[in-house]
Amino acid sequence: MKVLVSGATGFIGKQVVQFLQGLGQIRVLTSARNEAKLKQLGADYIVYDLDQEPENCYERLGRPEVLIHLAWEGLPNYQESFHLDRNLVNHYRFLTSMIAQGLPSLTVTGTCYEYGLQNGCVQEEMPADPTTCYGLAKDVLRRRLEALQQEHPFRLRWLRLFFLHGPGQPDRTLMAQVNQALAAGREAFDMSGGEQLRDYLPVAEVAALIAKVALQPRHDGIFNICSGQPISVRRLVEEHIAARGGRLRLNLGVFPYPAHEPLAFWGDPSRLRLAVAAFEEEQNHAANP
Ligand SMILES: NC(=O)c1ccc[n+]([C@@H]2O[C@H](COP(=O)([O-])OP(=O)(O)OC[C@H]3O[C@@H](n4cnc5c(N)ncnc54)[C@H](OP(=O)(O)O)[C@@H]3O)[C@@H](O)[C@H]2O)c1
Structure with missing residues (x-):
C-alpha cells in the first residue's frame, strides 16, 4: 500500500513517518516544501507546496491509496485570519483536487479547538463551536470535505488532536x-x-494513533486523538520535572489562563479505541492469514 504523508517534516509528521516505516509492507511517500528536511526522513519524497495550482497533483504526488494530511501553515497564532483566508482555501482546493483525481482515502488532522469553550468530556457527535480562526478553519474544512463525499465517494477520517x-x-x-x-x-x-485540566499524550503515541486510524479498514468520520485522562497542567509539569530529577520552583499564576481554551476539557476516546482495535485485527489477520 502507498501512503503519502503531507507535512511530513513537522513535529508530528516526522513521528508518523517513523511509525509507518516500522510497519513494513507500506511504501511511505512524504511531502513538504523544504527539501533538506524531507531528505532527512529517509523515505521517498516529493517537494510540493500546496499553495500552488493543484493541476495533476495526484499524479505528481505518486498516486497514493491513503493520504495522511498533516500540513498546516503558521501555527500557533490561533486568532489570525490567514487560517481562514489562506489555509482553508488552499487546503480545500488541494484536497478536492486529490480526490477528484482519484485519491480513495483521506485522513486529516483537525484540532480539539473545534469544540470551542465546552468544558468536560467532549465527544465527536457534540456540535463543534470554535472560537478561534484556527478552529473555525479546520471545522469548515471538515464540513466541506463531508459535502464533497456526496459528489465523490472517498473515505474520510477526521482526527481531532488534543x-x-x-x-x-x-x-x-x-x-x-x-x-x-x-x-x-x-x-x-x-x-x-x-x-x-487538559488531555495530553506523547507525540510518538499520537503519531501511532494517527497512522492506525488512517490505515484501519472499518471506521470513518471524526475521531478524538486523546487519552481520555485529564491531568492538571501543574501536575503534568511537576511530574515532568521529577522524571528528569530536576528542581524548579513553580511561580504559579504569573500568566493568565488562555482565553481561547475552557478551564477543564478532555476527549472521549471510545471511537478511537474502535478504530485501533480494527487496525490490530487487520494486522493480526495479515500475520496469521
Ligand atoms: N502540534 C500540536 O500540538 C497539534 C495539536 C492539534 C492539531 N495539530 C495539527 O496537526 C498537524 C501537524 O501539526 P505539527 O505540529 O506537526 O505542525 P508543524 O510542526 O508546524 O509542521 C507543519 C508541516 O506542514 C508543512 N507545510 C506548511 N505549509 C505548507 C505548504 N504551503 N505546502 C506544503 N507543506 C506545508 C511544513 O513543512 P514546510 O514548511 O517545509 O513546507 C511541515 O512539514 C496540523 O494540521 C495541526 O493543525 C497539531
Whole structure:
C-alpha cells in the first residue's frame, strides 16, 4: 500500500513517518516544501507546496491509496485570519483536487479547538463551536470535505488532536520551556495557575494513533486523538520535572489562563479505541492469514 504523508517534516509528521516505516509492507511517500528536511526522513519524497495550482497533483504526488494530511501553515497564532483566508482555501482546493483525481482515502488532522469553550468530556457527535480562526478553519474544512463525499465517494477520517509533548516540540510550547529552564539550571519557572485540566499524550503515541486510524479498514468520520485522562497542567509539569530529577520552583499564576481554551476539557476516546482495535485485527489477520 502507498501512503503519502503531507507535512511530513513537522513535529508530528516526522513521528508518523517513523511509525509507518516500522510497519513494513507500506511504501511511505512524504511531502513538504523544504527539501533538506524531507531528505532527512529517509523515505521517498516529493517537494510540493500546496499553495500552488493543484493541476495533476495526484499524479505528481505518486498516486497514493491513503493520504495522511498533516500540513498546516503558521501555527500557533490561533486568532489570525490567514487560517481562514489562506489555509482553508488552499487546503480545500488541494484536497478536492486529490480526490477528484482519484485519491480513495483521506485522513486529516483537525484540532480539539473545534469544540470551542465546552468544558468536560467532549465527544465527536457534540456540535463543534470554535472560537478561534484556527478552529473555525479546520471545522469548515471538515464540513466541506463531508459535502464533497456526496459528489465523490472517498473515505474520510477526521482526527481531532488534543495536546502533545515530546521530542521536537516547538520552543514556544510549555514543556519545551520547562526543559529550557531545567537545562539552564534556573531556580524558578513562571507559568499560569496550572489548575486547568487538559488531555495530553506523547507525540510518538499520537503519531501511532494517527497512522492506525488512517490505515484501519472499518471506521470513518471524526475521531478524538486523546487519552481520555485529564491531568492538571501543574501536575503534568511537576511530574515532568521529577522524571528528569530536576528542581524548579513553580511561580504559579504569573500568566493568565488562555482565553481561547475552557478551564477543564478532555476527549472521549471510545471511537478511537474502535478504530485501533480494527487496525490490530487487520494486522493480526495479515500475520496469521
Ligand atoms: N502540534 C500540536 O500540538 C497539534 C495539536 C492539534 C492539531 N495539530 C495539527 O496537526 C498537524 C501537524 O501539526 P505539527 O505540529 O506537526 O505542525 P508543524 O510542526 O508546524 O509542521 C507543519 C508541516 O506542514 C508543512 N507545510 C506548511 N505549509 C505548507 C505548504 N504551503 N505546502 C506544503 N507543506 C506545508 C511544513 O513543512 P514546510 O514548511 O517545509 O513546507 C511541515 O512539514 C496540523 O494540521 C495541526 O493543525 C497539531
